[in-house]
Amino acid sequence: xxxVEQHPSTLSVQEGDSAVIKCTYSDSASNYFPWYxxxxxxxxxxxxxxxSNVGEKKDQRIAVTLNKTAKHFSLHITETxxxxxxxxxxxxxxxxxxxxxxxxxxxxxxxP
Amino acid sequence: DAGITQSPxxxxxxxxxxxxxxxxxxxxxxYMYWYRQDPGHGLRLIxxxxxxxxxxxxxxxxGYSVSRSKTEDFLLTLExxxxxxxxxxxxxxxxxxxxxxEQFFGPGTRLTVL
Numbered sequence: 001x002x003x004v005e006q007h008p009s010t011l012s013v014q015e016g017d018s019a020v021i022k023c024t025y026s027d028s029a030s031n032y033f034p035w036y037x038x039x040x041x042x043x044x045x046x047x048x049x050x051x052s053n054v055g056e057k058k059d060q061r062i063a064v065t066l067n068k069t070a071k072h073f074s075l076h077i078t079e080t081x082x083x084x085x086x087x088x089x090x091x092x093x094x095x096x097x098x099x100x101x102x103x104x105x106x107x108x109x110x111x112p
Numbered sequence: 113d114a115g116i117t118q119s120p121x122x123x124x125x126x127x128x129x130x131x132x133x134x135x136x137x138x139x140x141x142x143y144m145y146w147y148r149q150d151p152g153h154g155l156r157l158i159x160x161x162x163x164x165x166x167x168x169x170x171x172x173x174x175g176y177s178v179s180r181s182k183t184e185d186f187l188l189t190l191e192x193x194x195x196x197x198x199x200x201x202x203x204x205x206x207x208x209x210x211x212x213x214e215q216f217f218g219p220g221t222r223l224t225v226l
Contacts, residue, residue: 006154032213043202043217044155089154093213098143098162098206099170100213104154 002027004092006103014111019080021106023090024072030092033073034100035064038087047088048075077108085110115139116218118203124224131190133221135203137183143206144186145215146170146178148199155202161186193225 003026013019025033031052036044050057050064050073057064063076077084087107091100115138125131135144146158147170157170159178167178175197177189190197200222204215 009152034214041220043204043220045217046214049214098208098213099145099157099160100215102155104152 002030002092002094002101004090004101004103006090006106008106009104010107010109012109012111013080015080015082017080019077019084019108021075021088021090021108022072023074023092023103024070025092025101026071027092027094028068028071029094030101032093033064033066034091035075036089036091038089038105040086044089080108080110082110082112084108116203116205116216118201118218118221120221121219122222124226125193126226127194128192131193131223131225133188133201133203133223135186135188135218137186137205139205139207139216140183141205141207141216142183143208143215144180145204145206146176146186146188147202147204148172148197149202149220150199158188158201193223195225197223198225199223 006023034049037047038044048064050066061078066073087105089105090103093100117136119134145160147155156172158176161167161180179187200220202220203218206215
């Protein structure tokens with residue numbers, strides 16, 4: 001079955017700098033790759049997603065890139081702000097079901 | 113939280129007692145999920161439902177059962193709670209009519225088994 005690995009587990013960056021979180025997946029049939037943000041005491045919330053027919057997608061300061069050949073995808077946050085501090089999860093799924101396979105999460109710390 | 117509520121939000125119980133957690137949605141979404149979240153493990157799927165009375169196991173289903181008698185309610189039962197089931201439990205919903213497989217999450221239930 002599908003397996004998703006996420007790195008790093010903790011990332012500390014200076015406010016204003018960029019942050020990059022990387023995930024790899026094992027099932028070449030996976031075609032949907034969302035990223036979720038979880039703030040303290042809340043459930044995860046979708047922030048951006050990408051399908052396998054697209055190599056990159058941007059939404060303001062957030063971007064996701066996908067390399068299907070290498071089976072990895074990354075989340076890029078530019079000009080980080082204090083409110084970006086949270087835990088970020090990547091996930092993957094295919095068309096065959098509505099289950100998401102989740103990475104273990106990355107705690108992003110923005111230093112003032 | 114996209115019309116999803118979980119009850120109770122916090123519960124402390126003793127080993128060996130039965131516990132039922134409730135997830136209620138007002139979105140009429142077809143799919144409902146129960147996850148547990150533990151440090152270092154991210155989100156792990158316990159059970160999910162793809163319709164009324166239609167459920168299936170996830171990767172960590174041992175010791176848990178579920179029921180869905182109505183579209184809006186999905187119950188998670190720990191028949192005899194153990195300390196290893198101390199965790200934060202999240203309910204999520206999704207629907208085939210949505211673009212992609214976006215899941216919407218409830219606020220979570222923190223369960224402590226003493």
